[in-house]
Structures are given as structure tokens and as C-alpha cells.
Amino acid sequence: MIGFTTTIPLEILVAAGRRPADLNNLFITAPDPQSLIEEAEVAGFPRNICGWIKGLYGTVIRHGISEVIAVTEGDCSNTQALMEVLTLHGVKTIPFAYPYDRSHESLALEIHKLARHFGVSRDQIEEARDRLDRLRRKIHEIDRLSWQENRVSGEENHLFQVCTSDMKGDLAGFEDEIDAFLAQARQRAPLAETLRLAYIGVPPIITDLYARLEEMEARVVFNETQRQFSMPYPCADIEEQYRRYTYPYDIFTRLDDIEEQIALRRIDGVIHYVQSFCFRQIEDLIVRKRLKLPVLTLEGDRPGPLDARSRIRIEGFLEMLKARKP
Amino acid sequence: MTTLGIDLGSRKVKFAALRDLEILWLRDFDTIPFYKRYGGLHAGRLTIDFAALELFDPAHPPAAMVATGYGRNTINLEGARIVPEIQAHVAGARFQTGCDTFTLLDLGGQDTKVARVEEGLLQDFLMNDKCAASSGRYLENMAQVLDIGLDELARHADNPVSLDATCGIFGESELIGKIVEGHPLPHLCAGINATLVKRVLPMLRRFPQDVLMVTGGVARNQAFRHLLRQAVEARLLVPENPQHNGAIGCAVLAAARPLEK
Numbered sequence: 001m002i003g004f005t006t007t008i009p010l011e012i013l014v015a016a017g018r019r020p021a022d023l024n025n026l027f028i029t030a031p032d033p034q035s036l037i038e039e040a041e042v043a044g045f046p047r048n049i050c051g052w053i054k055g056l057y058g059t060v061i062r063h064g065i066s067e068v069i070a071v072t073e074g075d076c077s078n079t080q081a082l083m084e085v086l087t088l089h090g091v092k093t094i095p096f097a098y099p100y101d102r103s104h105e106s107l108a109l110e111i112h113k114l115a116r117h118f119g120v121s122r123d124q125i126e127e128a129r130d131r132l133d134r135l136r137r138k139i140h141e142i143d144r145l146s147w148q149e150n151r152v153s154g155e156e157n158h159l160f161q162v163c164t165s166d167m168k169g170d171l172a173g174f175e176d177e178i179d180a181f182l183a184q185a186r187q188r189a190p191l192a193e194t195l196r197l198a199y200i201g202v203p204p205i206i207t208d209l210y211a212r213l214e215e216m217e218a219r220v221v222f223n224e225t226q227r228q229f230s231m232p233y234p235c236a237d238i239e240e241q242y243r244r245y246t247y248p249y250d251i252f253t254r255l256d257d258i259e260e261q262i263a264l265r266r267i268d269g270v271i272h273y274v275q276s277f278c279f280r281q282i283e284d285l286i287v288r289k290r291l292k293l294p295v296l297t298l299e300g301d302r303p304g305p306l307d308a309r310s311r312i313r314i315e316g317f318l319e320m321l322k323a324r325k326p
Numbered sequence: 327m328t329t330l331g332i333d334l335g336s337r338k339v340k341f342a343a344l345r346d347l348e349i350l351w352l353r354d355f356d357t358i359p360f361y362k363r364y365g366g367l368h369a370g371r372l373t374i375d376f377a378a379l380e381l382f383d384p385a386h387p388p389a390a391m392v393a394t395g396y397g398r399n400t401i402n403l404e405g406a407r408i409v410p411e412i413q414a415h416v417a418g419a420r421f422q423t424g425c426d427t428f429t430l431l432d433l434g435g436q437d438t439k440v441a442r443v444e445e446g447l448l449q450d451f452l453m454n455d456k457c458a459a460s461s462g463r464y465l466e467n468m469a470q471v472l473d474i475g476l477d478e479l480a481r482h483a484d485n486p487v488s489l490d491a492t493c494g495i496f497g498e499s500e501l502i503g504k505i506v507e508g509h510p511l512p513h514l515c516a517g518i519n520a521t522l523v524k525r526v527l528p529m530l531r532r533f534p535q536d537v538l539m540v541t542g543g544v545a546r547n548q549a550f551r552h553l554l555r556q557a558v559e560a561r562l563l564v565p566e567n568p569q570h571n572g573a574i575g576c577a578v579l580a581a582a583r584p585l586e587k
Contacts, residue, residue, distance in 0.1 A: 276456075288532070294449070294450055295450075299456070301456075309453075312410070312411060312453070313453050315410045316410045316411065316412035316413070316448075316451055316453070317451075319410045319412065319413055319448070320412070320448040320449070320450070320451065323447055323448060324447065
């Protein structure tokens with residue numbers, strides 16, 4: 001098993017025959033994610049550092065993961081210190097960087113370095129890309145069923161999309177799961193039309209956000225980052241694919257994609273999720289300036305169900321959206 | 327028709343009764359003693375012992391009741407329609423002032439809300455979500471450290487002492503440090519009021535600066551209002567009953583319901 005701290009060119013691991021593990025997914029689906037954070041704090045991680053970083057640390061230690069690909073640019077600069085701490089524990093770390101300027105040349109070099117590390121050829125990568133794209137296309141269909149046909153809930157769509165970063169470490173098993181879900185979802189009666197929300201920002205650390213929103217008669221029909229994990233654009237080569245992947249680059253690149261999808265998916269309001277102590281919180285002011293729709297900024301700190309205060313804010317926000325609806 | 331509005335706040339439970347859209351009476355109770363004396367749980371729903379409260383003649387109960395406030399997610403008040411807090415506050419502010427386009431700043435016991443209302447419609451709103459250092463509770467704590475009442479605290483706006491702690495509790499020890507340094511009481515009070523203004527300004531700056539409506543218990547603090555007026559471009563508007571604004575809004579919404587389709 002090889003761990004990674006956020007979406008990396010998965011094709012390389014698949015081509016190398018290694019089992020990929022997105023540490024975020026391992027962390028948040030652990031039976032007791034809170035205790036993984038506590039382990040990190042006991043080890044000395046500061047309280048005012050993002051819960052994901054601490055959760056990733058706890059996950060690596062608990063699972064005894066010996067090799068980790070660390071995205072040190074384009075995701076979270078705290079990862080650099082995380083890697084240093086893991087190195088102290090004897091974990092082998094492989095850095096990967098998404099260049100801020102999205103230059104083809106720099107990205108190609110990063111991908112080449114990673115491929116060389118795992119000893120895979122260009123042909124092997126392209127072969128793996130074909131295999132992965134087959135799964136990704138099915139995930140895109142789940143997404144389409146969610147926003148175009150209202151047959152898939154926001155939470156189901158979120159979970160399938162978020163799993164595309166590592167395909168649950170088991171391509172064949174995950175594909176069977178997708179196939180079974182698609183067969184069943186296509187037969188469903190469309191869900192009642194409710195408030196249509198966009199969810200932007202990193203996936204939530206709040207465990208029941210989508211379910212609570214649906215209880216309040218609002219449905220997420222656009223998951224920004226999770227959709228990006230599923231590589232929504234057909235691309236000629238792997239470099240182009242990871243250049244078009246918006247999440248690790250600047251906020252303006254992300255906003256272009258967000259605005260396009262908001263219009264396409266007939267969105268009523270936007271939930272901008274930010275993680276406590278994350279640099280991306282700063283970008284909220286740009287999001288609010290650019291987007292023409294009402295934006296609710298929701299902040300999450302530690303894993304667990306939606307807290308009462310956030311719920312009050314969401315209710316007020318949804319109330320406002322209902323009042324605005326013609 | 328008489329309607330009753332109830333705002334279950336973190337520090338006070340407030341009631342407002344309207345008859346034909348005129349305020350009949352307003353009442354408030356400290357939250358914890360209120361729940362101890364008049365509250366009860368029956369089949370998972372909060373009930374209020376209205377007979378013991380003696381707010382109205384039991385033979386003539388209000389025609390409709392609307393409630394809002396803290397903890398309303400877990401509590402269903404029997405016999406009342408529950409509305410989101412922000413809706414109640416906007417309704418109260420519009421009713422009390424007749425104003426339809428404004429920015430609302432509601433400073434309650436622990437909550438700070440800023441809402442933008444244009445032509446009667448809620449456009450956007452913000453709420454403090456991690457810390458109560460910009461709320462009435464902060465003023466209460468600081469007044470307690472100074473061993474004075476809230477009324478005394480509200481008298482001073484000149485020569486504010488600089489208080490910089492981001493945490494309300496650390497702010498107390500910072501204040502003690504200032505006392506030891508020998509700053510006079512009025513300057514310390516002014517510093518506390520000015521700190522509250524500093525805390526709410528970033529929230530206010532997101533919204534148009536035309537009319538700023540200030541509600542909640544803190545709106546009664548004249549020094550805070552004075553310092554806020556200096557800090558913003560907007561025209562400050564304080565309704566006659568700022569602390570009961572949410573309860574009044576609920577009573578207004580209770581009256582409006584039978585008129586809906």
C-alpha cells in the first residue's frame with residue numbers, strides 16, 4: 001500500500017501495480033477519526049493546525065504505512081512539515097508538486113520524476129489511464145444522474161466522486177460497486193426538486209453534512225473538488241489531464257470551472273466549505289466577490305456531525321434562498 | 327387578534343405579545359432560571375408552563391404563537407411554530423422601524439449576526455460561529471472583572487485603552503493587567519466597548535453602508551453605539567425595543583401566517 005496526501009497522478013501507481021491509498025479517505029472513514037487527531041496532538045502537533053494534517057499523521061502511524069507521496073505544492077504547505085515528522089518515524093516520503101503557474105513543462109517533469117521513482121514507462125501509464133478512465137466515465141454518469149435527472153442524492157454523488165482519488169485501492173471491486181449502483185440508480189424515480197446547491201471547497205470534515213442538507217430540503221447537485229478528483233475533462237495526455245484538474249491551482253482557475261457549472265446546473269446557492277486553519281480560508285473573500293449567487297461560508301474543524309450553530313446558519317441561508325426563488 | 331412571539335436566547339428568554347400589530351407587552355427572563363421554573367419536557371417536546379408564567383389570561387390564549395432562538399434544533403416548543411432566528415430578527419426590525427432596506431447587526435448574549443435586507447428580502451447574512459468574544463457575554467464578563475454593572479460600562483467611550491487579546495477569556499487577564507498599570511476605570515470601560523466595535527467591523531464591511539440597524543441587548547449600550555457611529559459610514563438606527571426584536575419579529579410572523587395562502 002502506498003499512501004498519498006491528496007490526488008496525485010494515480011495512473012503511475014496503477015501502472016506500477018501498487019495499491020493506492022488516499023490517506024484522507026482512510027482517515028475520515030476510520031471508526032474513530034477524532035482519536036487519530038488526538039494522537040497527533042499528543043505527539044506534539046499544534047492545536048491550531050488543520051485537522052486533516054493531524055488526521056493524516058495519525059492514519060499513517062496507525063496503519064503502519066511505510067511509503068507516502070506528499071503533495072507539497074498546490075494543496076497544503078503544512079504537508080512539508082508532516083513529511084518531516086513522518087521521516088522521523090522512518091516513513092519513506094516522495095514529494096510531488098503541482099506548479100502554481102500550471103506550466104506544462106514543470107508538471108511534465110514532476111510526472112516524469114514520479115514515474116521514474118516507480119519504474120513505469122509512458123505506455124504503461126497510458127494503459128493505466130485507459131483503465132482508470134473507464135471507471136471515471138461511470139462516475140461522471142453518476143454525477144450526471146445527480147444533477148440532470150435527480151436520481152442520485154448529493155451524498156451518494158459526493159462519496160463516489162471522492163473515492164476516485166484512490167478508487168478505494170481496488171479498481172475491480174470499486175467498478176463492480178459502481179456498476180451495481182448505476183443499474184439501481186437508473187431505475188429510480190427522480191427525487192423531488194428542492195433547492196439546488198453547489199458545494200465548493202475541500203470535501204467536508206463534517207460527516208453528515210449532505211444528509212442534513214437533504215433533510216432541510218436542499219440538495220447538493222455540484223461538488224466542486226470531488227468532481228475534480230474524478231477528472232471530468234477528456235484530455236489527450238496525462239500532463240494535460242493534470243493541468244486541467246483545477247483544485248491544486250489558483251482560485252481564479254477554480255472559479256472559472258465553478259461559474260460554468262453553476263450556470264449549467266441551475267444552482268440556487270453556494271456553500272463554500274473552508275477548513276479551520278487552512279490557507280484556503282483567505283480565498284473566501286475572492287469567492288464572495290466573484291460569485292453572483294448567495295454564498296454561505298461554512299467552517300469545519302474536527303470530524304463529527306454537523307454542530308448546532310452551523311445548522312442554525314444553514315437554516316437561515318436556505319430560508320433566504322427560498323425567499324429569493326421566483 | 328393577539329399573537330405571541332418567543333425568543334429563546336442564550337442569556338434571556340424574551341416574550342412579545344401583539345394585538346392587531348400593536349405591542350401589547352414585552353417580558354424577559356434569565357434563561358437558566360426560566361427553564362428551571364417554567365420549562366418541562368413532555369414526549370421530547372419543550373413545554374412552557376404558561377399558567378405559572380401568568381403572561382396572559384388562560385381563558386384567552388393567543389391566537390398564534392411563533393418561537394425562535396438558541397437550541398431550537400433540539401427543542402420543539404409545543405403549540406408554537408418554529409422559525410429560523412434570522413427570519414424573526416428581520417421581521418422584528420422591519421416592523422419596529424418600517425425600514426425595508428438595511429444592514430442588520432444583532433448583538434445578542436452569545437451570537438453576533440449581520441444580515442443584509444433589501445426591499446424586505448434577506449440577501450445575505452453572517453454569524454459568529456467559533457467564538458463569542460464579539461457578543462454581550464463578553465461585555466458581561468468584562469464588567470464582572472471591573473466589578474461594575476453593564477449600565478456603568480455603557481457610559482464610557484473616551485480614551486479607550488487598547489485591548490488586543492483575540493480570546494474573550496484571555497481578554498480578562500489582559501484587562502487585569504491594564505488595571506494594574508493604573509488606567510482609570512472610564513478608559514478601561516471605553517476600551518472594552520471599542521474592542522467590541524473592532525470585532526464586528528470586519529463582518530459589517532461586507533455589506534452596504536447605508537442604514538445600519540442595531541438590535542440585541544448590546545444595542546442598549548450607548549458608548550458602543552457612539553463608537554460604532556464613528557467607525558461606520560452608515561446611518562445608525564436602533565429600534566425602540568432592540569433586545570426584544572426577535573420576539574417581536576416572531577409575534578409579527580405569527581400574525582402574518584393566517585394571511586398567507
